[in-house]
Amino acid sequence: MPSLLALVVALPFAGFLLLSLGGARLPARAVGIIGVSSVAISAVLAVAVFVALAASGPAEVRFVDTVWTWIDVGPFAPAVAFSLDGLSAVMMLVVTLVGLLIHVYAAAYMRSDASYRRFFAYMNLFVGFMLVLVLADNLLLLYLGWEGVGLASYLLIGFWYQRPENGYAARKAFIVTRIGDTALAIGLFLLFWELGTVDIAQVITRADQLLVEGSAVANLSAALILAGAAGKSAQVPLHVWLPDAMAGPTPVSALIHAATMVTAGVYLIARLHPIFEAAPAVLVAVAIVGAVTLLLAALAALGQRDVKRVLAYSTISQLGYMVVALGAGAYAAAIAHLVTHAFFKALLFLSAGVVIASLRGEHDLWRMGGLRRVLHLPFWSFGIGAASLAAVPVVTAGFYSKELILWNVWVAEPGGAWLAAVLLAGTFLTALYAFRAFFLAFFGKLRDAPSPPPRGGLIAAPLVILAVLAIVGGLFETSAYFGGIELLTLTLGDSLPAAAHGVGADALALMIGASGLSLLGIAAAYLAYGPRVLPRRAGGYLPAAGRAAEAGFGFDAAYERIVVGPFRRLARGLRDEPVDLVYEAVARLLRAAHGVLAFTQRGRVRVYLAVLLLGSLAVLAYSVMA
Amino acid sequence: MTLGLPEVLTFASILFGVGAAGLLARRSLLFMLASIEVMFVAGGVAFVGVSASLGQADGQVVFFFVLAAAAAQVSVALALMLRFHAQSRTIDADRASSLRG
Amino acid sequence: MVVTFYIASALALAAAAVGISRAHPIHGLLFLALALVAVGVVFLAVGAPLVAAFHVIVYAGAIVVLFLFAVMVAGLSAPAVAAERTRLSWRAFLGPALLAAALAWLLIAASRPASGAVEEPVPIVTVASALFGPYIAGVLLAGLLLFAGLIATHHLARRDDAATEEQR
Structure with missing residues (x-):
């Protein structure tokens, strides 16, 4: 039964590969069938695995399905492995079942879109990465899924890329969540450094034993994970991307920006809650x-x-x-x-x-x-x-x-x-x-x-x-x-x-x-x-308050002023490659020297001779005087 | 009364100077080559003079080498001069600057 | 000996100076030949008869003849000589003469430390055995150099012949 778990994850990816490699001549009906059935079979298998988990009772509360060892460097050997316990089972069911409903809806809703195939390829890719995220056995694989859903989200927000503002919204979502993702990555590094493992189950048990409550490491790693979660789950102050993410097609908003991906931050904090319990101050920050x-x-x-x-x-x-x-x-x-x-x-x-x-x-x-x-x-x-x-x-x-x-x-x-x-x-x-x-x-x-x-x-x-x-x-x-x-x-x-x-x-x-x-x-x-x-x-x-509310209370404007504007100015300054000026100066110097030397090489034999003679005179004079 | 080495070297120096003056002053390739021959000879005189004052043969040997170099040089240079003349109907060295490129 | 040296050297300098300042190439080359012969006499005076002989044979004999041959091949037009004559004023020699005087003076100054006298002629046998003893490699290389000069001259001349043959 556990090997079905890998299949649950693999099927949406298979759908993605079929759709993306299937060629433009794939009929729309086939696209819909592939796109929906991959998630549908995945959902059926997910239910089957869940039933098996439930049937196995409290004795065996965790399935682990190791597909292959990903990296093997001494004690650091994360595998591409999927594990199922109560929490990930709930997430898996939500992702596959709600995802299936939205796919069915989208099959009809997006039918008239010219990029129907691309849409379903991205959607399947998203579901695949989301399942990797929730079923990952170790933090490294979880992070892969985490970044993967970010990528799928980017692709789908900018799905109608012909309009520049959609591309802008996609980039904004990608960059803002990337801030959180970077913090998360550092937090995960810190955890690995402190606990010596990336296996989630081991991280949880070791966090209970090794992390001193309120210690700097615990606080820092918890705070960094919180930042990651805030980026993905659109919490203040990293929430600004989500309203703009509505530029994507509506089924995308339903699937990614409402039901599944944005809850990844919640899932992450719940998954790593022992770390937060070791950092009570950060837990208060989470609540605030x-x-x-x-x-x-x-x-x-x-x-x-x-x-x-x-x-x-x-x-x-x-x-x-x-x-x-x-x-x-x-x-x-x-x-x-x-x-x-x-x-x-x-x-x-x-x-x-x-x-x-x-x-x-x-x-x-x-x-x-x-x-x-x-x-x-x-x-x-x-x-x-x-x-x-x-x-x-x-x-x-x-x-x-x-x-x-x-x-x-x-x-x-x-x-x-x-x-x-x-x-x-x-x-x-x-x-x-x-x-x-x-x-x-x-x-x-x-x-x-x-x-x-x-x-x-x-x-x-x-x-x-x-x-x-x-x-x-x-x-x-x-x-x-x-x-x-x-x-x-x-x-x-x-x-x-x-x-x-x-x-x-x-x-x-x-x-x-x-x-x-x-x-x-x-x-x-x-x-x-x-x-x-x-x-x-x-x-x-209250028109004034209404306007402030519509503008999201000025977060966008503030970021524009504090971050984006200065960055743009810096980029404009750097566009002319100020560092290159140094090299250009060298080149110019060489060219000038070349000009001077070329001036002496004009093919006037007698000038050469005169200079030669003057030079030998100087040498002779020097040797006579010395 | 014997001949001193300084006198020989003085003669060689002045002869060299005469050759250099001709080389600088003339624009005709022919005369420039002739002046170079004069300078070669001046160098040879100095070698032979030193050789004689030391009573050794080495300086004279070097003179023979100078002689060979001068002969080879003048033959190639004159051939070049003739080609230049065939091309531009002149042996004016200042015109030779148009050879470039 | 000393007198011979002074007369010959004075003649050589005078002939060389006149030779390089002639407008007509043939005149110039004749004076040059005279100067070279005078230098040959100087060689005799400093006790180097073999050098003197070779010098006269090669320079006055071969090289000057080669020059004359070049003048013959190039063919000298009267207008070119006339133009050369107008260019050759005393002013044209002023700068070069000053430079050359400075050069000569410096060379003399540089050779001041040299002393000694030229008395005994070096025997021809000594020179010959030096040439074919320790310096044999140099002699062979000199021969190779002349051979290379021959080939180069041949190549430089051949193209011209080919061009003229095509014209025929």
């Missing part, structure tokens, strides 16, 4: 980064006009939720939210994709409206997604995972109460911006007669399945009040500490408070943006 990101991105989402940017900021904000949970030590709760977020955010993106396609590429929420009457399926699916995002109590998946996070953060020390307050504020804001987008797009007056939306089973099936998952997908880990299901705890086994479940007056109060805030947020959105507010207030409310 998450809290700041959560609030900032939620506020920015309120100011966006572009529906995809609303969802992008929402993703940043929800990742902030997960990071807060990580910072509070509630790793399992973070993973739970990762799963439900994958469901409802993919659903939101795919629904938005249908809306955008039917409006011929219109992204602006203020130009939408009234679509409720024409786009029935997207209306319902977006509504369900928004409800799940807003954590509407009891009936949505988002509610359960957020409730889990809230309780675990509340009981965390230190500062649990403060973080919980931030989460509650975030709940209100989330509901507000989610339903703001929903009301603006689907209620009110119909602006444009939309063209027929993409239809068909391939579009509808993923939406329906994801909608169902966005409703019931949270019922794998619930508190005692909702049946006390502990499927996630069971699955994770001892790969992560189990999440706490709140019972008692505190828990009830928190739950009711959060639910109330969520509903309050929806109500506020209805009052501010609902169908009764007619005519719509064109610029929204």
